[in-house]
Amino acid sequence: xxxxxxxxxxxxxxxxxxxxxxxxxxxxxxxxxxxxxxxGIWLNTTTPLKLATLRGNVVLLEMWTFGCINxxxxxxxxxxxxxxxxxxxLVVIGxxxxxxxxxxxxxxxxxxxxxxxxxxPILQDNDRExxxxxxxxxxxxxxxxxxxxxxxxxxxxxGAYATTEKAIQTLLAEPYTxxxxxxxxxxxxxxxxxxxxxxxxxxxxxxTNFEIIGRIFPNEAYYILSENNxxxxxxxxxxxxxxxxxxxxxxxxxxxxx
Numbered sequence: 001x002x003x004x005x006x007x008x009x010x011x012x013x014x015x016x017x018x019x020x021x022x023x024x025x026x027x028x029x030x031x032x033x034x035x036x037x038x039x040g041i042w043l044n045t046t047t048p049l050k051l052a053t054l055r056g057n058v059v060l061l062e063m064w065t066f067g068c069i070n071x072x073x074x075x076x077x078x079x080x081x082x083x084x085x086x087x088x089x090l091v092v093i094g095x096x097x098x099x100x101x102x103x104x105x106x107x108x109x110x111x112x113x114x115x116x117x118x119x120x121p122i123l124q125d126n127d128r129e130x131x132x133x134x135x136x137x138x139x140x141x142x143x144x145x146x147x148x149x150x151x152x153x154x155x156x157x158x159g160a161y162a163t164t165e166k167a168i169q170t171l172l173a174e175p176y177t178x179x180x181x182x183x184x185x186x187x188x189x190x191x192x193x194x195x196x197x198x199x200x201x202x203x204x205x206x207x208t209n210f211e212i213i214g215r216i217f218p219n220e221a222y223y224i225l226s227e228n229n230x231x232x233x234x235x236x237x238x239x240x241x242x243x244x245x246x247x248x249x250x251x252x253x254x255x256x257x258x
Contacts, residue, residue: 026163026170028152034059034145037093038129039191039235041106042221043113045121046195047251049093051149056178058085058171059145060092063136065099066112070158071140075116077161078142081168082120088172089147092120097131099139106214106237126237144168147176191223193251194232196243206231206242213239221251 034051042048051059062078064071082092098104103112104126113122125131134143144153144167153167195218202214206228214236216222222243223235230245 026166028144028146028167028170030146031151031154034061034143034149034151035130035133037095037123038125038127038133039223040126040129041124041235041237042193043110043122043124044119044219045221046219046249047254048191048193048221048223049091049121049123051145054091055149056147056176057089057091058147058168059143060090060168061134061143061145062092062094063097063131063134063139063141063143064094065096065103065139066109066116067098067100067103068139072116073158074140074142075118077164079117079119081165085168085172090168090172094118094120094122095125095130096122097125097128097136097139110217144171146171147174191225191235193221193223194234194243194248195219195221195251195254196248198247200243200247202234202236202239202241202243204240204242206233208244210242213241216243224250 036051037049039048060078060081062071062074064074066072078092078094081090086092096103096109102108106124109122109124112118123130134141138156140157142153142155142164143151144164146152152171153164155164196216197218199218200216201212202216203210204213205211216234216236225233225235227233227245228242231242232245232248234241234243
């Protein structure tokens with residue numbers, strides 16, 4: 001082999017390797033700062049989640065509703081990523097904004113989450129608060145939020161599963177250094193939360209003398225609005241709702257135990 005031919009072969013090999021490396025690299029520019037999640041009812045978690053407390057994690061946020069066939073078809077992939085990458089720092093959240101009235105019913109949502117075997121946290125968004133904050137228009141839509149709280153990837157509809165997974169891997173691989181605490185910051189503290197230790201009646205007032213208006217269950221999280229003699233007023237749709245403090249664990253207590 002002549003020197004010229006050797007150099008041509010070497011150059012072709014180097015070009016081929018560079019092309020392959022480029023194919024395996026995902027460029028993910030910052031699209032926007034991710035809006036904070038609204039304060040609503042959570043399923044599949046004992047504490048309400050906030051993006052501000054998830055810094056250092058990659059968040060997959062999916063806008064979905066259980067009556068949407070396109071959403072249902074994405075669930076095996078989203079659930080698979082939850083199972084595969086949770087230990088690496090991926091937090092999957094399903095923001096459930098209903099298209100039809102029956103999807104807004106909390107019991108129907110609970111049944112659907114169980115039937116569809118969804119194991120990751122679900123935020124009920126009946127008033128389209130988080131949906132609107134993201135200026136979202138379609139079910140399903142997936143957002144990937146990086147460790148600093150920036151939206152780095154968005155996909156509308158089904159498909160692009162390999163591309164989405166590669167984006168997840170890319171964001172998880174990024175190094176993260178927690179920012180220095182700013183003593184002058186004036187962040188508004190989030191509402192406290194609670195989770196019941198057993199199925200628990202929800203009442204219209206702060207005692208057993210009031211009407212039962214619903215039930216809440218373990219592995220669900222609710223925001224506390226006020227406290228009255230060990231009865232907690234909780235965020236429970238549009239209702240004025242209270243639960244007994246004798247059968248709940250506060251999110252602050254769970255944080256101390258973790």
